[in-house]
Amino acid sequence: MSDACFALLPRDGLSAKDGRGWYTSEVGRGYSLPWPLPTTVRGALRAAWGHDVMAATGITLSPASWEHRSEQVGLQRFIALRRALGESFTRAHRMWPVPADAVRVLDERGAECLVRLEPHPGGSRTLGPDEDDAREALWHPRRSASGKPLTSPLFWPESRMMAWLSGAPVSPMPEQEGLSQRTDIHLAIDVETQASQDSMLHSREVVEMLRAQRQAGGFAVEEWALGLSCVWPDPASGLPRGPVGLGGRRRLSSVERLDVALFAMPDALAQRTRGLRLVLATPAEFQRGWLPDGFERVAGAPPRYVGRLPCVDAPVVLRAALVPRALEVSGWDMVLRRPRPTRRWVPAGAVYFFEKHGGGDFTAEELRALWLASWGSGHAEALGQVLPGVWQPPHHGQGA
Structure with a gap:
């Protein structure tokens, strides 16, 4: 081997x-x-x-x-x-893959700019298929600038992606x-x-x-x-x-x-951060659709999803999830000569935001351990590999 x-x-x-x-x-x-x-x-x-x-x-x-x-x-x-x-x-x-929290917009002057979708407490309720108060309590993204959204490319180069993960300003990507x-x-x-x-x-x-x-x-x-x-x-x-x-x-x-x-992970990306931004570098397969495996509803005011991440010992709270349309994936069984069962994946570029349960920062060592770690199922297929990034959550009330 x-x-x-x-x-x-x-x-x-x-x-x-x-x-x-x-x-x-x-x-x-x-x-x-x-x-x-x-x-x-x-x-x-x-x-x-x-x-x-x-x-x-x-x-x-x-x-x-x-x-x-x-x-x-x-x-x-x-x-x-x-x-x-x-x-x-x-x-x-x-x-x-371009992260889902990045939006290209055309401003009022006709200039193209790139804005972040920053999650904040409160906002409108989702239209879920069931009554899940923990899902409804997730934070909602807000744009820092108005404008007409534009189509995003499929990929970003290394320099732009690392700047985005580290919280630095990023210029729009040329179409070519x-x-x-x-x-x-x-x-x-x-x-x-x-x-x-x-x-x-x-x-x-x-x-x-x-x-x-x-x-x-x-x-x-x-x-x-x-x-x-x-x-x-x-x-x-x-x-x-x-x-x-x-x-x-x-x-x-x-x-x-x-x-x-x-x-390998760039050294500059390993830094201490109060909140954690995880971007999917490859599609992920979770048993409950968009919700990562191992996260369960915890009662409170408001209720929340609490679980664990790969390579992070402390439990974390899921604050927000920006997940594009799911991928429906099937294949062909070459031995039995029939279609394989359809699988439902979270697409690459989806972004999840976390804070540690009970407070505390994510350390540089934890970010290094998370680099391209596999999350969910399909580890032998390189599914669910994540890119860690810094995130500064807005201050919110006790218990939020």
Whole structure:
């Protein structure tokens, strides 16, 4: 059993099909997710591990044996990377999901600005499906500036995300920093008529991983990659042998070794803070939907959710939760040849706010321990990995 750190670089784009079928409003259209899910990547790694085992031992794995033995392949870290073509990957190339408490707005002067959603006690009640007074007592976010909300990009670069987590001012992101998509058209030719078969005509969305950016004096090419740290069991080698098939059509991704330090936490982020902001770096799977596992209602005035976080000994109070629309995730069982049960995830970028139960600060050591710690279920799939940040809660009355 060994740990492997490497990047997957899909040179010809990446197609990770979403849950919609081919026969939707546009017949023969395949829709791609904007970024692959951790489960998709782990499945590709399990397939690559099985090929490595067969190449190293000379045996042929049956589907059931492959399924059982590859369970040991665990995805420990899963981050996006972006660099200029020809550079070596460093921590400066990391890209993170945009946090849900960041809002791009267009102010009255037509200028774009970035504002924080800060939770405060009180506010309007939610429209939950049941009567839960602890949920209704959660703090509500308020914007510090008015304006028309704008669409946010999918990722932020390392410098912007670390500044946001540390509480520093952050400037809006230029639109050109996002990913782009293309549409591939596929058809089949009838061997008798030498014409296309209408029933086999379809299109598929593909996420571009290489992109040319206009700069002074010409163009610069940037490339996106998936940075992975995983458990790679024996008797396979320490890295996948050759390219890895990933996503729809098993598009080939080259493998590049990474240093484990690329996944480390910046020293400047480890600081003492009265409140804690946790941003999901990967989707999370909680048993009760948006509510983290282990948090229970505690009676009081008002009632509250109290529980524990990974790597933090003291109990904490959940003050607010900014959670976008849930992800409905399914897959295909390659052994039984049938769909897997649907799973409901909290999307990456969701933000939770905490204070310690009974008072006290979160220490720098606790923030270091929380860095990319797994929260909830699916630890072998790198689900629920969190980014800790500082938060200064507003002063509130005793017992609030």
